[in-house]
Amino acid sequence: MEKQSKKSNRLAVLTNGLLHENPNLRLVLGTCPTLAITTSVFNSVGMGLAATFVLIGSNMAISACRKLIPDKVRIPAFITIIAGFVTVVMMLVQAFVPDLYNALGVYLPLIVVNCIILGRAEMFASKNPVIESALDGLGMGIGFTLTLTVMGFVRELLGAGTVLGFQVLPANIEPFSILVSPPGGFFVFGVLMAVAIWLDERRGKTVNADPETAGCAGCANSALCHGEGGKV
Amino acid sequence: MAAKLAFIFFSMILTNNYVLVKFLGICPFLGVSKKLDSAIGMSAAVTFVMVVATAATWPIYTNLLEPQGLGYLQTIVFILVIAILVQLLELIMKRFMPPLYNALGIYLPLITTNCTILGVTILNIDNGYNYAESLVCSLGAGLGFMLAMVMFSGVRRRLEEARPPKPFEGLPITLVAASIVSLSFTGFGGLIEKIFGM
Numbered sequence: 001m002e003k004q005s006k007k008s009n010r011l012a013v014l015t016n017g018l019l020h021e022n023p024n025l026r027l028v029l030g031t032c033p034t035l036a037i038t039t040s041v042f043n044s045v046g047m048g049l050a051a052t053f054v055l056i057g058s059n060m061a062i063s064a065c066r067k068l069i070p071d072k073v074r075i076p077a078f079i080t081i082i083a084g085f086v087t088v089v090m091m092l093v094q095a096f097v098p099d100l101y102n103a104l105g106v107y108l109p110l111i112v113v114n115c116i117i118l119g120r121a122e123m124f125a126s127k128n129p130v131i132e133s134a135l136d137g138l139g140m141g142i143g144f145t146l147t148l149t150v151m152g153f154v155r156e157l158l159g160a161g162t163v164l165g166f167q168v169l170p171a172n173i174e175p176f177s178i179l180v181s182p183p184g185g186f187f188v189f190g191v192l193m194a195v196a197i198w199l200d201e202r203r204g205k206t207v208n209a210d211p212e213t214a215g216c217a218g219c220a221n222s223a224l225c226h227g228e229g230g231k232v
Numbered sequence: 233m234a235a236k237l238a239f240i241f242f243s244m245i246l247t248n249n250y251v252l253v254k255f256l257g258i259c260p261f262l263g264v265s266k267k268l269d270s271a272i273g274m275s276a277a278v279t280f281v282m283v284v285a286t287a288a289t290w291p292i293y294t295n296l297l298e299p300q301g302l303g304y305l306q307t308i309v310f311i312l313v314i315a316i317l318v319q320l321l322e323l324i325m326k327r328f329m330p331p332l333y334n335a336l337g338i339y340l341p342l343i344t345t346n347c348t349i350l351g352v353t354i355l356n357i358d359n360g361y362n363y364a365e366s367l368v369c370s371l372g373a374g375l376g377f378m379l380a381m382v383m384f385s386g387v388r389r390r391l392e393e394a395r396p397p398k399p400f401e402g403l404p405i406t407l408v409a410a411s412i413v414s415l416s417f418t419g420f421g422g423l424i425e426k427i428f429g430m
Contacts, residue, residue: 028403031262032347036255076315079345083308091304106354109307113347115259182253183415190400190407198399 013132014139023116023140024147024189025196030116033107034148035185041164044152046100048145050089050108052138055117057085059125059137066126078121079112086111116144147192154188155179237368239428240361244372247424250348251380252414257348261381262406264339266388271381277339279374282352284321285314286370289353290363310353318344348377384413 023029033051037043061081062069069077090108094101101108111117120140125133156162159179161169169175178184250256257278264274289310297303322340325333343349352373356366387409396405 028262031258032255035258075344076312079311079315080308083311087304087307090307106351106358109354110256110347110351112307112311113345113350115345118345178415181418182255183411183418185255186407186411186414190404190411193407194397194399194404197404201399 010132010135014135016136016139021140022143022147022196023119024144025193028193029119030114030144031189032110033114034151035182035189037104037107038148038151038155038185038188039159039180040103040156040162041149041152043100043103044148045145046093046097047104047107048141048148050093050104051111051114051116051144052141053089054082054085054111055120055141055144056134056137057088058082058117059120059133060130061085062121062125063128063130063133069126074126075118075122078118078126082117082121083112116140151185151188151192154192155184159184235428237365239424240365240369241372242427243424244369245376245379246417246420247422249376249380249417250351250373251377252410252417254351256351257346257377260342260346261377261384261410262403264342265381265385268382268385271385272378273336274339274342275374275378275381277336277343278346278348278377279371280336281314281318281321281340281343282349282370282374283367285317285349285353286356286366288317289313290356290366293357306354306357307350311350314349314353315344348373380413384410387413 024031024034030051033047037047058078058081062078065077065081086109089111090101093104093108120136124136128136153163156164157168158176159181160177161167161171161173161175176184179188244250248254251258251261260274260278265271292309292313293303293306297305297309318340322333322337325337325340352370356369359369361369388406391405391409394405400408
């Protein structure tokens with residue numbers, strides 16, 4: 001019995017990140033890469049997988065040392081561990097997928113300061129055992145990758161008329177090129193977020209936190225700034 | 233030389249605006265832009281830390297990491313330098329400049345994990361800027377951040393009175409508004425290049 005509840009608990013940890021606690025759309029974390037690199041499906045999937053790798057690795061490492069790290073220096077310690085994994089990912093991507101490395105540019109090293117990763121370290125990995133933390137990282141990573149892919153799909157299809165570089169829309173339909181430019185990023189993200197809220201409300205789930213402060217509540221810094229960012 | 237510096241400065245503010253064109257620092261852009269005075273305080277703190285961080289990381293990369301062939305350590309070293317720097321600045325400001333600390337202090341802890349700071353230090357190296365160009369670029373990036381924050385805090389005051397459809401309330405409608413502000417910035421495209429003939 002106990003074993004079964006443990007199992008279903010782990011499944012819940014894994015699926016949590018998909019919609020109800022989707023890191024981008026519901027916790028509003030990691031907005032910068034979500035907006036910046038989702039101009040095509042290829043970039044979105046690549047960014048999602050890179051972040052997932054870092055998320056699983058750093059969650060496991062942080063969870064394993066959670067009793068060794070003094071509370072006062074935990075944020076710098078977490079950042080150092082995360083930066084180590086990001087460097088590994090950067091070197092791997094540069095060696096094996098140089099196209100992706102060039103397309104992602106500065107956003108690849110910026111995974112270090114992606115609040116999803118530090119946020120999960122602070123909220124989950126520093127309090128839970130290694131296996132749960134790895135599952136949480138995997139679930140959040142899949143949620144992040146899915147959101148990026150949906151954004152990349154919408155923006156590439158409507159903005160350039162292609163999917164993964166293949167022409168999908170008939171050539172005589174003029175694509176809305178505004179969607180692959182910066183304003184389109186904000187717009188598609190806003191609409192997707194509204195859709196996620198609508199879906200969650202229809203399923204009768206309570207909306208987590210106040211949407212106005214959700215970005216701050218989920219941010220790892222909220223403990224440091226006492227939520228000042230959201231309140232001011 | 234002066235023309236190149238002016239070109240970098242103005243293009244960082246208008247055509248390469250960090251928030252609206254390059255999507256760096258979206259979290260503070262959405263979180264702290266509700267009131268004008270906090271928008272100004274946050275962006276002043278960001279500008280200050282950006283310039284100081286560039287002043288510290290550029291020599292470290294050029295004189296220490298690059299000659300030793302340790303360029304791949306850039307990410308780890310930069311984020312640690314920035315984290316230490318922010319702590320140090322907070323201590324110095326608290327001790328010697330209390331009025332400045334009272335104005336900017338609460339924003340400083342937020343800045344360590346702000347992607348604009350790490351972003352500007354890495355982009356300065358990637359673009360191959362020299363020391364003066366890097367500093368000017370950081371200053372321009374910070375002022376561009378301030379311009380976007382101040383403009384957007386005005387937009388948000390109007391948004392509070394708007395009545396969007398229910399699922400759009402809060403952040404989604406704010407993002408749509410940000411999209412329109414960003415659209416207005418695409419109007420600057422090519423302007424700076426023409427003025428300075430680059």
